[in-house]
Amino acid sequence: MAQESVASTTSEVGHEGSEHNTKNMLGPLLCWAVVFADIGTSVYYTPGILYQTVHGLAGFFVFLTMTVFVLLTLKYAEVTHRYPQGGGVVTVGAQALNPWFGALGGMFILVDYFLTAAISSLSGIQYLSVVLPTLAPYILWVTVAVVILLGVLNWVGISESAKVSLFGAIIAFISDIAILVTVFSHISFGEFLQLFPKMFANQHLTGLALLIGFANAFLAFSGLESISQLSPVMKRPHKKVAGQALFLVVITIGLTSPLLTLFSTQLLPSNILTNPDTSGQVISLLAGNWGSVVLQTEVAISASALLVFASNTAIIGAYHVFMALSRMGFLPEVVLKRNKIRDTPHFSIALATFIPVAILIAVNGNINLLGDMYAFGLLGAFTLTCLGLDVVRTRDWKKARAARQQRLALSTQGNGHASVGSITSTHDLQLSQVEALSNTDTPLRNGSSLPLQEVQKETHGLWFKIDYVLGILTTLLVAIAWVTNLIFKRDATIFGGSITIVGMIIAYLYHARSRRVTGRVTVPVVVTRIEERMPNSILAILKPGDPRNEAVIRAAVNNNEQHRPVVFLYLSDAKARPHTPRMMEIVDPYLDDEQAKEAFGKAESMALNAKLPVRKYVYLQGQPELATQIWQMLHPKDTLVSAADVEENEKIKNINPDRIRYEVTPEGRVAHLLKRW
Numbered sequence: 001m002a003q004e005s006v007a008s009t010t011s012e013v014g015h016e017g018s019e020h021n022t023k024n025m026l027g028p029l030l031c032w033a034v035v036f037a038d039i040g041t042s043v044y045y046t047p048g049i050l051y052q053t054v055h056g057l058a059g060f061f062v063f064l065t066m067t068v069f070v071l072l073t074l075k076y077a078e079v080t081h082r083y084p085q086g087g088g089v090v091t092v093g094a095q096a097l098n099p100w101f102g103a104l105g106g107m108f109i110l111v112d113y114f115l116t117a118a119i120s121s122l123s124g125i126q127y128l129s130v131v132l133p134t135l136a137p138y139i140l141w142v143t144v145a146v147v148i149l150l151g152v153l154n155w156v157g158i159s160e161s162a163k164v165s166l167f168g169a170i171i172a173f174i175s176d177i178a179i180l181v182t183v184f185s186h187i188s189f190g191e192f193l194q195l196f197p198k199m200f201a202n203q204h205l206t207g208l209a210l211l212i213g214f215a216n217a218f219l220a221f222s223g224l225e226s227i228s229q230l231s232p233v234m235k236r237p238h239k240k241v242a243g244q245a246l247f248l249v250v251i252t253i254g255l256t257s258p259l260l261t262l263f264s265t266q267l268l269p270s271n272i273l274t275n276p277d278t279s280g281q282v283i284s285l286l287a288g289n290w291g292s293v294v295l296q297t298e299v300a301i302s303a304s305a306l307l308v309f310a311s312n313t314a315i316i317g318a319y320h321v322f323m324a325l326s327r328m329g330f331l332p333e334v335v336l337k338r339n340k341i342r343d344t345p346h347f348s349i350a351l352a353t354f355i356p357v358a359i360l361i362a363v364n365g366n367i368n369l370l371g372d373m374y375a376f377g378l379l380g381a382f383t384l385t386c387l388g389l390d391v392v393r394t395r396d397w398k399k400a401r402a403a404r405q406q407r408l409a410l411s412t413q414g415n416g417h418a419s420v421g422s423i424t425s426t427h428d429l430q431l432s433q434v435e436a437l438s439n440t441d442t443p444l445r446n447g448s449s450l451p452l453q454e455v456q457k458e459t460h461g462l463w464f465k466i467d468y469v470l471g472i473l474t475t476l477l478v479a480i481a482w483v484t485n486l487i488f489k490r491d492a493t494i495f496g497g498s499i500t501i502v503g504m505i506i507a508y509l510y511h512a513r514s515r516r517v518t519g520r521v522t523v524p525v526v527v528t529r530i531e532e533r534m535p536n537s538i539l540a541i542l543k544p545g546d547p548r549n550e551a552v553i554r555a556a557v558n559n560n561e562q563h564r565p566v567v568f569l570y571l572s573d574a575k576a577r578p579h580t581p582r583m584m585e586i587v588d589p590y591l592d593d594e595q596a597k598e599a600f601g602k603a604e605s606m607a608l609n610a611k612l613p614v615r616k617y618v619y620l621q622g623q624p625e626l627a628t629q630i631w632q633m634l635h636p637k638d639t640l641v642s643a644a645d646v647e648e649n650e651k652i653k654n655i656n657p658d659r660i661r662y663e664v665t666p667e668g669r670v671a672h673l674l675k676r677w
Contacts, residue, residue, distance in 0.1 A: 029245075033166035033169040034169075034583065035224070035226050035249050036172070036252055037165040037309060037313070040252070040256070042219060043257045043260050044127065044283050044307060045371065046217075046261060047283070048278075048282050049372075050062070050213075054212070054216065055203065056203060056265055056266060057199055057205070058217075058265040059199060059258060060213075062261045063258045064217065066253075070250055071473070071474040071477075072382065072474060073224065073249065073250055074467065074470065074474075076228055077239070079228045079385060079389060080228055080234060080239075081239040082389075083095075086229050086231045086232045087229075088385065089106075089228075089381045090105045090106045090321065090324055090325070090586065092388035093388050095388070096387075096392045101384065102328065103325060103328070103504065106330070107500040107503040107504060108496075108500065109381045110377070111377025111496045112314075112377035112381055113318035114318065114352075114356050116311070116313075117315050117352070118147075118356040118359045120308070121146050121307065121311040122139070122143045123303075124305070125304070127280075127300045127301075127307065128304040130284050131297055140361075143365065144360055150308070150312045150353065151353030154312075154315060154353075155346055156344070162583065172303070175302050176256040178287075179286060179291065179295070180256070182290050195262060195266050199262070215484040215485045216485075218378060218379055222378050225378075225381055229320075232587040233585075264282040264286045267289070267290065268289060276367070281300070311356075315352045318355075319345060320348075320586055324588075324591070325507070326348075330507035332510055335348050372489055373492045375482070375485040376496025376500075377496050379478060379482035383479045386475035386478055387475055390472055393468055397468070534565050534636065535635045537564055537567060538565070538567070538636060539569060539630065539631060539640065540553060540555075540639075541640065541641045542571070542599050543570075546642065549642075551642065551665045551667035554606065555640050563613055563614075565615070567616045567617075568618065569627065570599055572589075600617050600619075631655050638673070639655060640670055643668070645671070656675075657675045660673055
């Protein structure tokens, strides 16, 4: 089996949010606003870009891809539920597949953010030029100036507000509805129905054309990934809030994006759609052609503001991903440096700002070319997230089924010795302890996955089986779209592939250098459940700043000729951060705990040298009694602690071994708490 690095934490943010800051958490309406303010801007530039490749079929392909978008929302709602620390594809890739897939997911989403910042700001200035035609010759340089200004504002420390997003999202939605009402007031229902066969007139829809159009139309739904970045600031329960927010997203996007794409590509003159100077203004021009100058102006101004706002969201998301990858040990620590004036991560902000600027200049402000380049990161992130979630669901299903079988077997065994409903055997008692711990609202419930009993409940119903099959279908459809773009979107593949390869090379070189220079392996560790049993395993308990940690680690690795699974448990006494995290921030207390990362780094280095096939890393913030709970859950054969802990009886209170064996190492004495379960 491959290495699995996992952690749990009792941080208030990760569990239920800081109690004194829960009033600042986002409910369904504000979450909808943030996501709609991102996805809702796509309709402003998607029709013109799609028209360049699929012509009059743009509306058809947006309608077609809308079905997959609905399926994607089901998976992303579950991502917010399972990964409350945020991070989206970065966290899903690391926990479900491998730490390096987390880094790969980070590169994908960075490509997406770079192009979002570039294309949104450029489209925003194009819409503004409808009101201020004198801007037209200078659109590129005004856009560059706007992106740089956004970077400066982030350096100053001005962050996004969900309430501002709500204001902008409501205006945008009302404007979209006003355009639709205006168009419907000028055409009859019969004329509306005639638009559908008109789409296919003079169009030869081959299988290849269907694939290409389907893949290209995902541009209309870019921004869905932002819901997973809101997990740390989302009200609880995540599942309910995210579900309600995404239901609103589906309704509002479903009412606006497909119809606006259909109307703009069928009711506007073709010269507007083919002209690079006007193809990025089609929604405003649609409002003017079928409504009035007032509506055209209002749409242009609101679209411009919202697009620039979306560009700022992308910059914020990008620099938070840069920081997360650095905290994980994949990028140099300079990325984390903060300036002394404003205490903001100036280097990360500079990267998130000037890479989109360089892209804008490189393509000379060509929005159609930016649209072609967009697909790589967006669909790559979608695919990796969907695949990772399928893997986690499969693991849950298998473990829940095994637990049910074990309960049935123990129940049958118990009935042979006692009356029904009584627990008389040691095995029954142990099982009841594990279930009790899973049911309590302890810090162990916190994590990227669900408590065992909740998993058993969710995986037992018919809906889970339907959702599981739909999830695999969603993964296949998104992967097909991504592969299609990789083959037929040369610019996207070259640009996105280059950024990703360069980023992964930097990550590998920095990771290798860190290991060579410091002797420490820094791996990304994400929150996961820890309720499953691991009989015949070794549990090594580590403490903050304890010089005897290395002795415990060495004993766990060297006394393992049978290559039994090893669980390294780090009990941190650090307190959770008292402030509510910012939007788009990735919250994982382990990544801020340098002592824990150093201890786990030493353990991983020794485990790699010893070629141990299975090792887990568990990180907990809380009281020493948590070690007892982990011991009861895992059922380890050997529990290793420093000898001083046995004498002080602090970290191992209520651990009841059959016998204790002491080992002398160069770093100090280690106690082996042996138990035959």
